[in-house]
Each structure stands twice: as structure tokens, then as C-alpha cells.
Amino acid sequence: MTTPSLPPTLDSLETPCLLLDETRMTRNIQRLNALMAGHGVQLRPHLKTPKSIDVARRVMTSPQGPAAVSTLQEAEQFAAAGVTDLLYAVGVSPSKLDRVLALRAKGVDLTVVVDSIEAARAVAARAAMAGSPIPTLIEIDCDGHRAGVQPDNHDHLLAVANVLHDAGCLRGVMTHAGESYGCRSVDAIADMAEQERWAAVSCAETIRHAGMPCPVVSIGSTPTAHFARNLDGVTEVRAGVYVFFDLVMAGLGVCSVEDIATTVLTTVIGHQADKGWILVDAGWMAMSRDRGTAKQPVDQLYGLVCDADGRVYPDLLLAETNQEQGIITLRPGSGASLPDLPLGTKLRIVPNHACATCAQHEAYQVVRPGEPGVVARWERFRGW
Amino acid sequence: MTTPSLPPTLDSLETPCLLLDETRMTRNIQRLNALMAGHGVQLRPHLKTPKSIDVARRVMTSPQGPAAVSTLQEAEQFAAAGVTDLLYAVGVSPSKLDRVLALRAKGVDLTVVVDSIEAARAVAARAAMAGSPIPTLIEIDCDGHRAGVQPDNHDHLLAVANVLHDAGCLRGVMTHAGESYGCRSVDAIADMAEQERWAAVSCAETIRHAGMPCPVVSIGSTPTAHFARNLDGVTEVRAGVYVFFDLVMAGLGVCSVEDIATTVLTTVIGHQADKGWILVDAGWMAMSRDRGTAKQPVDQLYGLVCDADGRVYPDLLLAETNQEQGIITLRPGSGASLPDLPLGTKLRIVPNHACATCAQHEAYQVVRPGEPGVVARWERFRGW
Numbered sequence: 001m002t003t004p005s006l007p008p009t010l011d012s013l014e015t016p017c018l019l020l021d022e023t024r025m026t027r028n029i030q031r032l033n034a035l036m037a038g039h040g041v042q043l044r045p046h047l048k049t050p051k052s053i054d055v056a057r058r059v060m061t062s063p064q065g066p067a068a069v070s071t072l073q074e075a076e077q078f079a080a081a082g083v084t085d086l087l088y089a090v091g092v093s094p095s096k097l098d099r100v101l102a103l104r105a106k107g108v109d110l111t112v113v114v115d116s117i118e119a120a121r122a123v124a125a126r127a128a129m130a131g132s133p134i135p136t137l138i139e140i141d142c143d144g145h146r147a148g149v150q151p152d153n154h155d156h157l158l159a160v161a162n163v164l165h166d167a168g169c170l171r172g173v174m175t176h177a178g179e180s181y182g183c184r185s186v187d188a189i190a191d192m193a194e195q196e197r198w199a200a201v202s203c204a205e206t207i208r209h210a211g212m213p214c215p216v217v218s219i220g221s222t223p224t225a226h227f228a229r230n231l232d233g234v235t236e237v238r239a240g241v242y243v244f245f246d247l248v249m250a251g252l253g254v255c256s257v258e259d260i261a262t263t264v265l266t267t268v269i270g271h272q273a274d275k276g277w278i279l280v281d282a283g284w285m286a287m288s289r290d291r292g293t294a295k296q297p298v299d300q301l302y303g304l305v306c307d308a309d310g311r312v313y314p315d316l317l318l319a320e321t322n323q324e325q326g327i328i329t330l331r332p333g334s335g336a337s338l339p340d341l342p343l344g345t346k347l348r349i350v351p352n353h354a355c356a357t358c359a360q361h362e363a364y365q366v367v368r369p370g371e372p373g374v375v376a377r378w379e380r381f382r383g384w
Numbered sequence: 385m386t387t388p389s390l391p392p393t394l395d396s397l398e399t400p401c402l403l404l405d406e407t408r409m410t411r412n413i414q415r416l417n418a419l420m421a422g423h424g425v426q427l428r429p430h431l432k433t434p435k436s437i438d439v440a441r442r443v444m445t446s447p448q449g450p451a452a453v454s455t456l457q458e459a460e461q462f463a464a465a466g467v468t469d470l471l472y473a474v475g476v477s478p479s480k481l482d483r484v485l486a487l488r489a490k491g492v493d494l495t496v497v498v499d500s501i502e503a504a505r506a507v508a509a510r511a512a513m514a515g516s517p518i519p520t521l522i523e524i525d526c527d528g529h530r531a532g533v534q535p536d537n538h539d540h541l542l543a544v545a546n547v548l549h550d551a552g553c554l555r556g557v558m559t560h561a562g563e564s565y566g567c568r569s570v571d572a573i574a575d576m577a578e579q580e581r582w583a584a585v586s587c588a589e590t591i592r593h594a595g596m597p598c599p600v601v602s603i604g605s606t607p608t609a610h611f612a613r614n615l616d617g618v619t620e621v622r623a624g625v626y627v628f629f630d631l632v633m634a635g636l637g638v639c640s641v642e643d644i645a646t647t648v649l650t651t652v653i654g655h656q657a658d659k660g661w662i663l664v665d666a667g668w669m670a671m672s673r674d675r676g677t678a679k680q681p682v683d684q685l686y687g688l689v690c691d692a693d694g695r696v697y698p699d700l701l702l703a704e705t706n707q708e709q710g711i712i713t714l715r716p717g718s719g720a721s722l723p724d725l726p727l728g729t730k731l732r733i734v735p736n737h738a739c740a741t742c743a744q745h746e747a748y749q750v751v752r753p754g755e756p757g758v759v760a761r762w763e764r765f766r767g768w
């Protein structure tokens with residue numbers, strides 16, 4: 001319990017909690033902004049990672065956007081905070097169109113995504129009923145990862161485009177190279193970025209060649225956004241997790257561990273010395289069950305362990321998690337020795353996947369290296 | 385958007401959301417209550433699974449408890465709702481003792497857990513400073529799964545007990561057979577239950593033989609609670625996930641799929657017909673990243689798919705998840721055929737791990753088989 005007049009210190013925070021290093025976040029934001037400025041392409045940051053108005057204001061290139069969201073709850077929250085240019089970047093179900101129209105009626109330029117004739121017809125019908133077009137992007141499947149129209153299926157693409165165009169709803173195309181998370185080199189990511197660019201740009205050309213406008217060509221993922229060789233024909237790039245980065249991104253070579261801005265602060269609650277275990281109060285409820293590095297060459301289990309100031313211990317991992325307990329051990333085969341971390345010691349855990357770990361928490365405790373206290377508490381929201 | 389005067393129907397719920405079948409929950413509660421009554425042993429339900437005052441009132445044997453919690457946030461929330469007999473069942477860190485004392489000062493009989501001399505000394509010192517004993521259980525490691533004093537290390541056990549006893553804080557022993565989740569037969573679970581019982585009872589005897597009182601002998605996990613052959617010497621049994629059950633428990637043989645009370649309601653948002661994929665709006669944000677059945681003989685991936693009324697489709701699984709999208713496919717090698725599920729179809733997903741999936745949601749939408757509407761909305765809480 002801290003005195004209200006004094007900012008909390010790390011020692012006074014209840015653990016587990018989520019720390020955000022504002023200095024690192026700012027550097028990550030500036031880095032991608034500079035890359036996009038070099039390409040002359042607009043960045044549309046994806047706000048599904050932060051789910052926070054305070055972070056959104058820092059990551060967006062203007063207070064009104066543009067930005068991407070993954071739920072209508074995010075769209076509603078950010079719209080209420082003054083963001084007016086939003087892309088709901090998940091295929092829209094017909095039952096969600098009333099909420100889309102309600103936001104548009106408030107002056108929010110909210111765009112939706114479809115990848116089928118059925119979904120295009122549902123959008124067209126609802127827009128006609130409302131007497132108000134719903135701007136829509138056609139999702140293109142650039143890598144077999146998820147949803148989208150196959151880029152070489154011109155008949156299907158044009159059929160979807162025609163339905164939208166006739167309803168005054170066609171705004172463009174979008175794609176997401178989710179498979180870039182499986183790349184094993186920076187060159188492979190750059191190749192994937194080109195594949196992503198080509199899929200979107202060629203589909204836009206196909207639509208234009210058929211006599212329909214296609215003003216928006218939206219692509220992006222954090223890996224491809226950072227290593228794209230060129231973005232010719234692309235009008236905007238989406239990326240989300242780069243604002244914080246995480247061990248999955250470090251494993252891909254997109255960032256270094258020292259760029260990762262969010263960590264979980266935890267407290268040592270026990271030891272099983274004969275097993276080489278240190279027990280902490282960060283379990284899967286604080287970390288999430290995400291094991292994104294399990295598929296990478298270096299498996300970081302549930303995360304890298306740092307001291308309270310964020311210095312990484314060699315080969316010390318959060319190896320296993322129960323709901324509210326984590327087990328720290330040395331990496332199997334490591335030559336490092338287990339540090340002496342008495343009961344009550346505060347540690348930080350660097351997570352596999354920032355989107356998943358942050359979602360387990362209600363707020364960011366904002367810190368800056370070299371400043372002793374917590375400089376701000378930024379609320380997150382959740383739900384749908 | 386539903387009219388406030390009418391209860392929502394499944395069709396009017398925003399998806400994804402969490403459904404709770406109250407009839408199944410009640411049956412699960414009654415089943416374990418009857419088993420414990422047969423043993424003549426008090427049940428202390430673990431409220432880390434529901435994190436809901438409405439569910440707590442139904443699962444506890446009295447409005448005042450007893451109950452177990454995994455965080456002090458749970459203890460504070462349930463105490464505010466009138467629960468006065470609580471066990472904080474995770475090893476306590478010294479920095480959390482102020483909150484423990486604050487709850488005790490309000491008349492809540494909150495017990496804590498330690499497994500080392502250092503932690504016992506911290507409790508004893510804080511209790512002495514406050515002039516108020518803090519009742520404490522010594523955690524016993526019955527299966528190498530987590531924390532706890534080794535049951536055959538009598539010197540260590542008695543050293544911890546002595547510190548607590550001298551401070552007036554020794555209340556008993558507790559253990560949790562977390563390894564029961566890895567059992568491969570009901571007989572193996574029953575054997576694990578006996579191992580759990582023996583560890584706790586023999587340690588209590590060791591303490592009593594040394595002249596100290598040990599009134600509480602607390603054991604339990606959902607699997608062992610259901611298959612214990614006898615509970616001689618045990619004073620209370622803890623179990624949590626049984627209130628809802630899940631695919632992990634069904635895979636263990638503790639329940640059937642038809643006993644599982646919580647599911648995620650989702651909507652079909654697309655198809656990739658050539659891949660045999662159905663896309664839905666339940667991704668890992670709605671399901672959690674828990675893959676608890678991955679280690680079981682039958683891997684259920686991210687969950688079993690049911691129709692909107694809860695009837696399971698043969699071999700239809702939520703195979704992969706992105707943040708807000710799930711990919712449904714047939715189980716590899718299945719002879720079943722993919723059902724025709726048009727855009728907008730509502731489905732339910734049965735989760736791997738109820739504790740993890742429920743934690744992704746803000747509330748339970750309560751339904752009863754045979755009744756068309758949602759009969760109640762029960763809020764959950766979270767945080768630490």
C-alpha cells in the first residue's frame with residue numbers, strides 16, 4: 001500500500017504485474033516510423049497488442065489514426081478516445097455489421113474485411129438497408145496462413161469485388177503474411193515481404209484492370225514490415241507487436257532481447273534446491289500459456305529471467321508454470337550456475353508473446369531506465 | 385443490441401463469449417459433495433477456477449466458506465462478499481503479509497502456506513510485529529510437482545513447524561497432487577490419491593509426535609478428490625476445476641465430455657474450402673493458449689466443436705488459433721465429413737482447460753438446456 005502522494009517504486013508494486021519500459025517502446029516506435037518514412041508509405045499500427053489508449057496515442061502517427069483493430073470492442077474504445085480512421089482487420093461476420101454501422105454513424109471511418117462472396121453480399125445488403133456504404137477491403141491469402149481469397153483466383157477475386165463495387169463498398173485489398181513468423185532468416189523474411197507485397201499489389205491491379213477502383217493496398221506483419229526491400233504499390237503497412245517486441249520476434253532476428261519493452265515483475269516465493277528450482281509468483285495467469293518460441297531454434301520455455309532492473313541472467317528460464325506459480329531453472333545443458341535469489345527477491349520475466357502476456361493484465365506499470373519509480377499506470381481493456 | 389426488458393438469446397450474444405451450463409455445473413457440484421459426504425470429509429472448493437461470487441455461492445458448502453484461493457485479489461473479493469474461511473493456497477511472499485493481516489483484521493480467517501524456514505520466519509516476525517498470529521499450513525511435496533517440504537525430511541519439517549509453533553501460527557499441513565494430471569488410468573489416480581493422503585497424514589503425525597498440534601490436514605486435486613479410496617486422517621479436501629470440468633479432465637477419465645459446463649460461443653466468419661477449414665471468431669484470446677490435452681493420448685488441439693445447442697460434431701476440432709480467429713478442421717485421419725456451416729453459424733467450443741479459458745472472459749453467460757434464453761450474466765474478476 002503506497003502513499004497516494006508518492007509514485008510507487010518497483011518494490012511497492014504488488015506482484016505479479018506488467019512493466020512497460022517507455023524508453024524501449026519509444027525506440028521501437030521511432031525505428032518503424034523511420035523505416036516507413038524511408039519507403040514513403042503510411043503506417044497503420046495494429047492496436048490489438050497494446051489495447052491501451054495511452055499506448056495508442058504514442059504509437060499512432062496522429063491522434064485520429066490510422067490504426068487497425070482486431071475486435072469491435074477495440075474499435076469502440078479507440079473511437080471514444082478520438083481515433084477516426086480504423087480498420088477492423090478480421091473477417092467480419094454479418095451479425096457484427098450493426099455495431100460497425102453504429103460507429104460509422106458517429107463519424108468514425110471504420111473499414112471492414114471480407115474474403116468471400118457470401119460475406120460481401122452480407123455487407124452490401126446491410127449497407128443498402130442502412131442507406132450508407134460500408135468501406136470494405138478484400139482479404140488476400142498471400143501465404144496459406146489464415147483467411148483470404150487466393151491471389152491467382154481472378155474469377156473469385158473479381159466476383160467479390162463486383163458485389164462490393166456495386167454496393168459502393170469496395171475500398172481495396174489487404175493481406176497479412178502470418179507465415180513470416182516461421183521464417184528462419186532475415187533474407188527469408190524479406191522474401192516473404194515481397195510475396196506479401198506482390199499478392200496485394202497484383203490483386204489490386206486485377207481489380208483496377210476490370211474497371212473498378214482499388215485505392216487501398218494494405219499489407220503487413222511486424223517481421224515483413226521491418227525487412228521489406230520495397231513497398232511499390234502498397235498504400236499502407238500494418239504491424240502490431242513491434243511496439244513492445246518479444247522473444248518470438250527476437251528469435252526471428254527482428255529485434256534484440258534488449259529491445260523488448262514489456263516484462264512481468266515477479267517475486268521469489270520458494271526454492272526446491274535439490275531440483276535446482278526457484279519458485280516465483282508468476283504462473284500462466286501472469287505470463288499466458290503462449291509458448292511461441294517452442295517452434296524456434298532456441299526454445300525460451302515461458303520466458304527469460306532478468307533481475308529487477310532488467311538485466312538478463314545467463315540461461316535462466318521460467319521453465320514451467322502453474323496458475324499462480326512459476327518454476328525457474330537453468331536452461332538444460334547450461335554451464336551457468338543458479339544465482340542465489342533469496343525469498344522475496346524481485347525478478348522480471350521477458351515473455352514469448354507480448355500480445356498474449358499483456359492480455360493477462362489490467363494495466364501497464366510504466367518505467368524508464370535510470371528513474372527509480374513507476375512513472376505512470378496505463379489501463380488496458382479487453383473483451384469483445 | 386438487445387432490448388433491456390428481454391433476456392438475451394444465444395443469437396443476440398456478441399461472440400466470442402463464455403457460456404456456462406448451470407445444469408451441468410450443479411450436477412458436478414452435487415457429485416463431489418456426495419463423494420465428500422460419503423468420506424465424512426469437509427470440501428474446501430478452490431475458487432481460482434470460477435473467480436465469480438455467483439459461482440462461489442453455489443459451489444461452497446456455506447455462504448461463509450470454506451474455500452481456497454490462488455491470489456489475494458480473490459481473497460479480498462470473496463471476503464467482501466461475506467466469505468470468512470479462506471486458504472491462500474500458494475506459498476506466501478513476505479511482501480504479501482500486510483494484505484493478509486488487513487483481511488484478518490476485518491474478521492476473515494485467512495490461512496497462508498509456507499514450505500521453508502525462511503518463509504516461516506517471515507510469517508512469524510510479521511505476526512509478532514502485528515501482535516496477531518497468522519494461521520499457517522506447511523506445504524508438503526507429495527509428488528515432486530511443485531513446492532513443498534519433502535515428506536521424509538523430518539528435520540526440515542519439524543524446523544519449519546517449530547518456527548510457526550513458537551509464533552502461535554502453526555495450523556497444519558497441506559499438499560496438492562498436481563502430478564495426478566499426468567495419470568493414465570483411474571487406478572493410477574486412486575494410487576496418487578493415496579500417495580497424497582499419506583504424505584499429508586504422515587507429516588501431521590510427525591508434527592504431533594514432536595508435541596505440536598496439527599489440526600488441519602488439507603489435500604486435494606480434482607482427479608484425486610474423485611477417486612480417493614479412503615481419506616483417513618484428512619480433515620479437508622480441495623478441488624477447483626470440477627465445478628466446470630474440461631477436456632483435460634475428460635481425457636483423464638474424471639468426467640465425460642457431457643459433464644463439461646463451460647464452452648465458448650463463436651461465429652463462423654469464413655471458409656477455406658480447398659483446405660477443409662472453417663474460420664471462426666474464437667482465437668486464442670477467447671480460448672487461451674492452453675494445450676493441456678497435447679500431453680494426453682487424445683490431443684484435442686484447441687477444443688472440440690459443438691453446435692449452438694452443445695451437441696458435439698464428430699471429430700471436428702478447433703485446430704489452430706490466431707489472436708481473434710480460429711481454424712476448425714476435421715481431426716487428422718478422421719473418416720467424418722466436414723459439416724456444412726454457413727457464414728454466421730453459431731458454434732460452441734469445449735475448452736482444454738476451464739481455468740485458463742474462463743480467465744480470458746469478463747463474465748459467464750448462464751444457460752440451461754431446454755431454456756431458450758440466457759438466464760443470467762455472472763461477472764468474473766481478475767488481477768492480483
